[in-house]
Amino acid sequence: MAQKIIFTNDINNSLNQVLEDIDFNKLFVLTDVNTSHYVAPKLAEVFYNHNATHITIPAGDTNKNIDSLTQVWSKLGNNGATRRSLLINLGGGMVTDLGGFAASTFKRGIRFVNIPTTLLSAVDAAVGGKTGINFNGLKNEIGVFNEADAVIISTTPLYTLPKEEIKSGFAEMLKHGLLKGKDTFNKLLAFDFDNFNPDHLLDLLEESVNVKREIVAIDPHEKGLRRALNLGHTVGHAFESLAMSRKSPIPHGYAVAWGMVVELVLSHLILKFDSDVLHRYAQFICDNYGVFYITCNDYPALISLMKHDKKSNCGEMNFSLLSDVGDIKINCEASEEIVEAALDIYRDLMHI
Ligand code: GLY
Numbered sequence: 001m002a003q004k005i006i007f008t009n010d011i012n013n014s015l016n017q018v019l020e021d022i023d024f025n026k027l028f029v030l031t032d033v034n035t036s037h038y039v040a041p042k043l044a045e046v047f048y049n050h051n052a053t054h055i056t057i058p059a060g061d062t063n064k065n066i067d068s069l070t071q072v073w074s075k076l077g078n079n080g081a082t083r084r085s086l087l088i089n090l091g092g093g094m095v096t097d098l099g100g101f102a103a104s105t106f107k108r109g110i111r112f113v114n115i116p117t118t119l120l121s122a123v124d125a126a127v128g129g130k131t132g133i134n135f136n137g138l139k140n141e142i143g144v145f146n147e148a149d150a151v152i153i154s155t156t157p158l159y160t161l162p163k164e165e166i167k168s169g170f171a172e173m174l175k176h177g178l179l180k181g182k183d184t185f186n187k188l189l190a191f192d193f194d195n196f197n198p199d200h201l202l203d204l205l206e207e208s209v210n211v212k213r214e215i216v217a218i219d220p221h222e223k224g225l226r227r228a229l230n231l232g233h234t235v236g237h238a239f240e241s242l243a244m245s246r247k248s249p250i251p252h253g254y255a256v257a258w259g260m261v262v263e264l265v266l267s268h269l270i271l272k273f274d275s276d277v278l279h280r281y282a283q284f285i286c287d288n289y290g291v292f293y294i295t296c297n298d299y300p301a302l303i304s305l306m307k308h309d310k311k312s313n314c315g316e317m318n319f320s321l322l323s324d325v326g327d328i329k330i331n332c333e334a335s336e337e338i339v340e341a342a343l344d345i346y347r348d349l350m351h352i
Helices: 011-021 033-038 040-049 066-078 093-108 119-125 163-180 182-189 198-218 225-230 233-245 252-271 275-289 296-307 336-349
Strands: 004-008 027-032 053-057 086-091 111-116 130-135 138-145 150-154 317-324 327-334
Touching (some): 004 011, 004 198, 011 040, 011 111, 027 033, 027 093, 033 040, 033 053, 053 066, 066 130, 119 198, 150 198, 163 198, 163 252, 163 275, 182 198, 182 275, 198 225, 225 317, 225 327, 233 252, 233 296, 233 317, 252 275, 252 317, 252 327, 252 336, 296 317, 296 336, 327 336
Parallel strands (some): 111 150
Antiparallel strands (some): 130 138, 317 327
């Protein structure tokens, strides 16, 4: 069954509607310490009317771990959750990933609803059924594919977020725009972070989430086409790891935004992707995200990181690239020489 996704600016009303449509005996609400403080009060009346039990875990990706997970399982078990109970995950990707996994495994699976509170989770993590936790030093090492009964997406919880958080999520929207086609992509390049209307952002968000939804409907378990969603991520993850090793972490979406510049260069070199679109995208990123500094001394580390990316096989670097906006090619291999050339061009485009 297709996942129910509601786009709304009346989150209370939509949540009431969702709760009416689901048959459950007890309601649980999972938040982290931030969303418990800033977002849960906005829905307090709905939660109160349903006599909800609140579960709050520490915030941040480092807490997307087995300790937080056991905390959720224990709280569910100690407060009378049964197979007919419902868990609402109210938070960013950390909460929706961990909460989705807790719900999918408690008593072999209870139902859950995601209410993403960051743009990044609204456009990506909360939709599409990937759940899990980090384990043994590896991100998302343990998890299952299982979709939420419903996802309620609203720009209301986003108002209080710093602009950096909006930009981080917007990078995944740019990715969806590149996957969808020129009209969607051009609308995104016209976005003004300093002066935007939340209704306009909600429309763009809906168009963007639908791109992911269409891909996930065809390939829910990432056997093929879903790898298209990795555009920008092979280089993006390498940038994130390099930044971490410099003890100066960068937001995931920024890493993807910069990673996509390099991967569009690779698309141009390997698949003749239009250089005019590449230049327009690079300019938008430079103007709105600044640059991620690298020198040629960083190339060996970056290449080693790309070779160890989850998607790469036997030491070959593997990318999802574009031959045109809207035309993705998955499983493209690239030699070290061509990746180095792409990194050189990235530095030129970013004026480094
Ligand atoms: N974040 C990419 C995916 O859900 O497949």
